[in-house]
Amino acid sequence: MGVVAGVRDATRIRSAWILSGRPTAAMIRLDLFSTFTALAPYAVVAVAAALAGFVLQNDLHRVQEDGLLVIGDPFAVSLYGGVLLLSVYLAASAAMAVAREREQGTVELLSYGPVSAFSYLLAKFTSHVLQYMFLVVLLLGSYLLLAVATGLHLRGTTLLAMALSIGPAAAAAALGLLVAALMRRVRPTILAVLGLALGTVGLQVAREVLVRLPAPEFHVNPVQVLRWAAVAVSSITQWLLPFGYVDRELSVMLRGDLAGALSVTVAACVYAAVVLALAAAGLDRTGIRR
Amino acid sequence: MNRAVIATLFLLLSAGTARAQVPVKERQFVYGINAFAWEGYVGSLSARPPHTIYVLAGHRSIVSARETLVYFWPITGEYRADWSGLNASVDGTLEVLQAGRAVTVLLRQPYVIQYPNGPDSGLAVLYVGEEAARRYRAFVEARDQYRDALARYLEARRRYLEALDRAAAARQRGVTVTLPPAPEEPGQFRLFSSDVHDGFLINLPQGHYAIRVRGPDGRVVAGSQRTLVAFTHRREAVGFTIVPQTRWTVPERADEPGSTIYARRDQVLYFQPYAAREYNDLAYARLVNPQSAEGRSDGWRWEYSQSLVEDRLQLAGASGVQTVTGRPYRVEQKTGEALGYEVIEPPAGQTSDFSGFKVQVQGTLNLALLDAAGRPVPGSERIVRVPRLGTAWPLGVIPLLPLTLGAAVVAWRREQLGRTQRTREA
Numbered sequence: 001m002g003v004v005a006g007v008r009d010a011t012r013i014r015s016a017w018i019l020s021g022r023p024t025a026a027m028i029r030l031d032l033f034s035t036f037t038a039l040a041p042y043a044v045v046a047v048a049a050a051l052a053g054f055v056l057q058n059d060l061h062r063v064q065e066d067g068l069l070v071i072g073d074p075f076a077v078s079l080y081g082g083v084l085l086l087s088v089y090l091a092a093s094a095a096m097a098v099a100r101e102r103e104q105g106t107v108e109l110l111s112y113g114p115v116s117a118f119s120y121l122l123a124k125f126t127s128h129v130l131q132y133m134f135l136v137v138l139l140l141g142s143y144l145l146l147a148v149a150t151g152l153h154l155r156g157t158t159l160l161a162m163a164l165s166i167g168p169a170a171a172a173a174a175l176g177l178l179v180a181a182l183m184r185r186v187r188p189t190i191l192a193v194l195g196l197a198l199g200t201v202g203l204q205v206a207r208e209v210l211v212r213l214p215a216p217e218f219h220v221n222p223v224q225v226l227r228w229a230a231v232a233v234s235s236i237t238q239w240l241l242p243f244g245y246v247d248r249e250l251s252v253m254l255r256g257d258l259a260g261a262l263s264v265t266v267a268a269c270v271y272a273a274v275v276l277a278l279a280a281a282g283l284d285r286t287g288i289r290r
Numbered sequence: 291m292n293r294a295v296i297a298t299l300f301l302l303l304s305a306g307t308a309r310a311q312v313p314v315k316e317r318q319f320v321y322g323i324n325a326f327a328w329e330g331y332v333g334s335l336s337a338r339p340p341h342t343i344y345v346l347a348g349h350r351s352i353v354s355a356r357e358t359l360v361y362f363w364p365i366t367g368e369y370r371a372d373w374s375g376l377n378a379s380v381d382g383t384l385e386v387l388q389a390g391r392a393v394t395v396l397l398r399q400p401y402v403i404q405y406p407n408g409p410d411s412g413l414a415v416l417y418v419g420e421e422a423a424r425r426y427r428a429f430v431e432a433r434d435q436y437r438d439a440l441a442r443y444l445e446a447r448r449r450y451l452e453a454l455d456r457a458a459a460a461r462q463r464g465v466t467v468t469l470p471p472a473p474e475e476p477g478q479f480r481l482f483s484s485d486v487h488d489g490f491l492i493n494l495p496q497g498h499y500a501i502r503v504r505g506p507d508g509r510v511v512a513g514s515q516r517t518l519v520a521f522t523h524r525r526e527a528v529g530f531t532i533v534p535q536t537r538w539t540v541p542e543r544a545d546e547p548g549s550t551i552y553a554r555r556d557q558v559l560y561f562q563p564y565a566a567r568e569y570n571d572l573a574y575a576r577l578v579n580p581q582s583a584e585g586r587s588d589g590w591r592w593e594y595s596q597s598l599v600e601d602r603l604q605l606a607g608a609s610g611v612q613t614v615t616g617r618p619y620r621v622e623q624k625t626g627e628a629l630g631y632e633v634i635e636p637p638a639g640q641t642s643d644f645s646g647f648k649v650q651v652q653g654t655l656n657l658a659l660l661d662a663a664g665r666p667v668p669g670s671e672r673i674v675r676v677p678r679l680g681t682a683w684p685l686g687v688i689p690l691l692p693l694t695l696g697a698a699v700v701a702w703r704r705e706q707l708g709r710t711q712r713t714r715e716a
Contacts, residue, residue, distance in 0.1 A: 036699060037700060037702075039700050042695060046689045046692045052689075057685050060679055063553065063554060063677055063679060064679050067537070068557065069542075070551050072546050145684075146684075146688055151678040152552070
């Protein structure tokens with residue numbers, strides 16, 4: 001009896017794979033091929049590497065001029081900028097892919113086959129996460145070359161931070177898919193994703209500036225009110241939007257707190273799963289048609 | 291008419307200015323705080339509106355219940371006390387509560403704060419109870435003895451100078467005179483002491499507390515409720531102040547144990563090690579000044595607790611392992627037209643400007659402070675690296691490599707598509 005049940009289970013899994021898994025895998029392959037043969041992802045890595053080159057050149061200039069520079073991690077600022085840039089690109093790219101295929105009617109066409117909204121979005125999500133891994137490897141290669149060229153040390157924590165940034169990047173891709181699932185057109189989708197990214201980063205910068213401005217504890221003044229508002233809003237957005245996860249994950253990892261960084265990565269992965277499910281529900285609700 | 295208007299306006303304006311220069315003083319219950327900090331005991335005020343008092347956990351601080359005249363000083367944006375106008379001690383006991391439950395009840399006791407090496411030196415000692423009165427008496431006696439010794443010295447010096455004048459005059463007359471011995475100046479009197487005051491001695495473990503004064507009538511003194519935070523450090527390490535020989539007036543700090551020190555080849559650096567503790571930025575800023583608007587609740591700062599220049603510094607580089615001992619150094623301005631200075635070891639009898647470990651950077655160095663037993667002090671390990679300071683062109687070329695790869699992939703793809711199209715057409 002057990003053998004028969006086992007064979008039945010195996011057959012069920014195989015048929016499920018044939019029905020749903022194979023098309024999903026095919027969509028992932030197709031997506032990966034089309035993104036790897038486009039210039040945009042390479043250009044984003046080039047911009048991130050150029051940012052690193054600029055920052056490192058500045059550090060070298062300080063050593064040259066002052067004779068001395070004490071720094072925790074020369075690649076920290078570049079890494080933050082690079083990962084944020086890649087995450088924003090990934091969110092925008094995922095959103096654009098879905099919105100464009102929806103606009104062109106590809107999604108509708110796929111739905112006549114054995115492709116559900118979830119498996120479609122899962123394919124997009126997986127291909128973009130794999131794409132991020134490839135881009136991170138490219139960026140890491142650039143950082144290694146920069147480290148060799150400058151003699152500035154690329155620390156192990158930087159490498160780990162890059163590896164763990166996959167969590168926040170996956171969350172960013174999931175958010176891009178959710179936005180695309182809720183909005184039909186390409187342009188509003190891209191604008192919404194970029195607006196969310198810039199809004200989060202802008203809020204973070206405003207918060208950093210405002211907390212540095214002196215404000216007495218016992219006086220209610222405009223700085224204090226603005227600071228309170230920025231802290232309150234950013235404390236919400238840092239959990240609701242994936243770009244806050246990038247900041248948290250990198251700052252915790254660069255401090256050497258591996259357990260903390262792992263927990264942020266896990267939280268980002270949970271966020272990605274929840275948002276992906278919401279995106280599938282959203283796509284079902286808004287419809288697959290143009 | 292115009293003159294009259296201008297004169298009236300001027301008078302009105304000056305009257306306003308005169309009013310603004312006299313702040314309104316209000317009689318208030320305040321806490322005078324002498325909080326332990328690593329730079330010495332810092333005196334501050336906690337007036338109304340009430341704000342949180344911060345103290346270092348596990349260290350002794352003093353909180354005094356007083357009545358004084360409080361005014362707002364708009365220039366610094368702080369409330370200040372006019373102690374000379376009113377400085378009345380408030381009777382009662384200090385109740386310390388945690389989560390609504392009384393932790394301890396403190397009685398007032400006399401205290402004195404003394405600085406054995408002078409008021410500007412960091413080392414401060416707090417004496418309480420009978421010891422405070424005894425120490426203060428000893429201070430007064432020592433100060434009086436020094437004053438008498440100084441007076442005697444000045445008198446002796448006056449006589450000595452007169453004797454010198456007489457000897458010079460006698461020599462002019464051709465008479466040989468034996469000079470009296472020069473008087474010896476008494477040693478510098480460095481000890482400094484506060485007067486004996488009374489206050490509540492606070493030494494609490496880490497935590498959030500509420501404090502209030504209960505008067506002799508059994509009622510809580512109005513306005514005496516405050517929140518008190520006893521905080522402690524997050525990490526301990528050895529911090530370094532690094533003085534480059536080329537700009538000794540602008541030292542750098544390497545407090546974070548994971549930080550790397552980048553220096554030019556052949557650069558001479560002087561390392562000054564300190565025992566360091568990492569505190570919350572906001573808490574420490576408010577410890578030093580409870581009314582401070584500085585400090586970040588999510589920020590951290592390293593504070594030096596004591597110099598460790600008596601230890602030895604181990605250097606491990608390509609040329610092997612060597613040990614350096616800390617030495618005093620003197621900075622001398624170069625004479626002549628060329629500006630600059632040089633750092634030298636002071637000749638015998640001359641004072642030094644700073645002490646530290648001299649390190650000549652030749653390449654990558656692993657350094658660590660060694661304790662008396664010759665073991666590396668935890669948290670003192672640092673790496674000194676020499677970056678490549680040559681040409682900058684690789685930094686411009688490297689970012690182009692991913693772009694080149696992308697362009698190659700795109701070209702290959704187009705070639706593939708073109709070939710497929712040609713095959714179909716054929």
